[in-house]
Amino acid sequence: MNKALGDRKNINRYSSNFSVVMDECQSDCLIDLSSRSYLKYQTSKLREFVGDLPTEMVEHFFKSLVENAKFTCHLKTKGENTHHIVESSFKSFAKAFGEAIKLNSSGSSSTKGFL
Incomplete structure (x- = not known):
């Protein structure tokens, strides 16, 4: 996937908070395609x-x-x-990731000009 993301130019890079609600469960996901690996999972x-x-x-x-x-x-x-927790986790991740990889012709989202 890292190779497929390439230089990460011309994509949104960030995603806002994407929430998925399934009955009693809520999952929230935020993503930054920063080229730095970090997961905060709660x-x-x-x-x-x-x-x-x-x-x-x-x-x-x-x-x-x-x-x-x-x-x-x-x-x-x-x-x-537990089923709702797991399912909503994957769904909120998919929505956030989809937003982060959307094409954006304005160029890099980094103040340094590269990721």
């Missing part, structure tokens, strides 16, 4: 599994993605239903 306590998926793999997935694609992601989810 969630309510999860059951051990959602179906066959060990829920510890959710954070591991996001951490691996952020480290390998070199971007910053803040993902905060609160709720009671």
